[in-house]
Amino acid sequence: MKIKLGLLFLSGGIGALLTELLNLMILEIFQFIAIVAVVLLDALLGISRALINKEFETRKAFKGIFMMVAFTSLLATVLIIEKGYPFASFLSETVLLPIIVFQVISILKNMQLLGLISGTLLDKIIDNIDKHKNGKHNTIT
Known part of the structure; x- marks a missing residue:
């Protein structure tokens, strides 16, 4: 009886x-x-680039699925917090904006590496992002 009651509550x-x-x-x-x-588009472009360059790895392909689950779980958690604390209504935008920005940057970089888009401004932006990621903090010129 206790097991049935426990399963019912669970x-x-x-x-x-x-x-x-x-x-x-x-x-x-x-x-x-x-x-x-944005995560699906980034994953599809990354997989396309890997297939074209014959560098496809299943582990890297599953990274897109992991990121989608992680980002949606993070958003769901923040929305639950917002529901409990209405004064924190800005949290979802605070979490969503950096996710979208970083994914769009990754999409643009993948599109550039695939040869779908080009431009000097895009090259300069991506070079500066890469320099920043590699620890070479130079100013934008």
Whole structure:
């Protein structure tokens, strides 16, 4: 009897949690779509580049799936915090903006490496980002 009661409470708790997450996803669908769209586009461009250069690795391909799950989970957590604390309504935008910006930079870099876009300004921006990532902090000239 105790096991059945424990399973009932466990399944009820899991159901309530999943219902709450689904409700958040429905209410904030555009934020979740934005994350999924940029991560999928970045992953597809990265996989395309790897296939063209014959450098495809399954581990790197799964990185896109991991990032999508991690970013959507982070957004869901922040939205739950916002729901509990209405004065923290800026948190989702604070989390979403850097994710989108970094993914768009990665998309532009992958598109440039595939030869889909080019331009001196884009080259300069990506070179400065690469210098910053490698620890060479130079000013933009």
